[in-house]
Amino acid sequence: MSNARLLCVVLVACLVPALMPAVVSAQVAPPDGARGTVELGIAQEWFHRELEPQPYHDTRWSITSVVFTYNVSDRIGIGVQGGLANFESDDFAGSTFNRFSVGAMGSARVLQLGDWGVGVTARYLDTFDFDTSETSLHKRVRSIAASVELMRGFAVKRLPVGVRLGAVYTNDLVETFAWGSDDALASTSGGALGAMAGGKVRVFPAVSLFGYVNYVEYVQGGVGVAIHAGSGGL
Amino acid sequence: MSARRVFVVVLLASFAALCRVVPVRGQVIGPLLSRGTVAMGLQEQWTHRTLEDSYRTTDWEEHDLSVVVRWGATEFATLSLQGMTGSGPWQSDHEDIQASYQVGVGLQATVWRADDIVITFGGQLDYKMRRYDADTGNPPVLAWTASVELLGQLDTMWLGAPVALWGGPVLSWIVADYERLPGFQNPQRYTEQSASGGVVGITVVAWRHVDVSGHLLWVENPQPRVSILYRF
Secondary structure (H helix, E strand, O other): HHHHHHHHHHHEEEEHHOOOOOOOOOOOOOOOOOOOEEEEEEEEEEEEEEOOOOOOOOOEEEEEEEEEEEEEOOOOOEEEEEEEEEEEEEOOOEEEEEEEEEEEEEEEEEEOOEEEEEEEEEEEEEEEEEEOOOOEEEEEEEEEEEEEEEEEEEEEOOOOEEEEEEEEEEEEEEEHHHOOOOOEEEEOOOOEEEEEEEEEEEEEEEEEEEEEOOOEEEEEEEEEEEEEOEEEEE | OOOHHHHHHHHHHHHHHHHHHHHOOOOOOOOOOOOEEEEEEEEEEEEEEEEEEOOOOEEEEEEEEEEEEEEEEEEEEEEEEEEEEOOOOOOOOOOEEEEEEEEEEEEEEEEEEEOOOOEEEOOOEEEEEEOOOOOHHHOEEEEEEEEEEEEEEEEEEEEOOOEEEEEEEEEOOOOEEEOOOOOOOOOEEEEEEEOEEEEEEEEEOOOOOOOEEEEEEOOOEEEEEEEEEOOO
8 A cells, every 4th residue: 555545544534523432642742622622733753763674773863843633523633744854964974855744643532531531542654855965865764653542631730731651552664765766775663562651731721832752662752832722713 | 903813923923933943835725714614635736837947948747636734723814734645646647756745834814804705815835855766767856836825705605505716816936956866967946937827716615514625726827726625
């Protein structure tokens, strides 16, 4: 199945208003708010994986992206993610990369007992680093992640806080196209299980701060800030 | 200006400033959405531009399928996001596309409103990458497009369904960098031959949620776009 078709399937699956209950969470930002809630923010995420075969001494990368999430119902959330960057890396001297990131995510709160809840989330993220230098050392990373989380909401000094803790599954595929070749050197982490923890706090009526940490072979994580809007918009 | 409106303006300005750090870009033109409305779906757009560098001109014809998200952030502003990755017949007529990526953002704001008529000013930025199979000899392309438009929008009803008719003048700039093939040639930059044009479009919302839209953008050449979105 091609990337575009897989992305469409994930998005369409997320768009189905679903008969099962849920809420927006995604890997990036935890659930927060009722039906119609929108969050629009910037996230910085760090990845560190062990690949086989190992194309580089150490495989770390980070992305900065815009994240849009929407609560389709009180318990179902969907979101999209995208970004663009231009950068150079000490690990690839002489290369200048244009980075594209495109992703989709969804989540469902399958159980709610008072302030406690159990949710599931999934995300597909595709990142392509286009090398504009002579070496044309293009790279692509396709990340699939899913998690099962125990969530709790409470207030600290009247600020709404959400925390989550759970198990996460990730599967990363890294492709390297040396000299602009069509044939990629493909490396994968394979499927790996780990643990995750995350949190979000609303610091102003319309501003949320969020972050998460995963431990899958190594520590990885992300932080971000978002505009928070209820069902009536801003 | 009320305190609430100042707050919203500051928030949107902050987001725009952040977007300068992460320069996402997009090209979704459409009617203004009511406050709080979110619409998601697919858009197919055909591009036909006449590009030139110092020595020659060339035609760029292609079509893209992208995922579109639109949000009526306030009663007077609508934000659009756009993105896609992959390759296939829905992405382009070119069967030799190896990889294709696109990201974009647009913002549309009310300038004037009276009853069923709204005048809006919009701007979009879009960035895309195309990579072709190496054995075709076609160089990869990195291209950005920037557009601004002043749209008149008439909201009416047809067979019980809300209909928006909209259109106006457009300025659309494009910069296409044909990247080097390894060891073969240097990158070449092409830009548009003409940036001015216009757009007319119609949007019908069927069954309260199904947003079907079509418009014809005419800048250098006719470039139609169709979309189907779900309005939550």
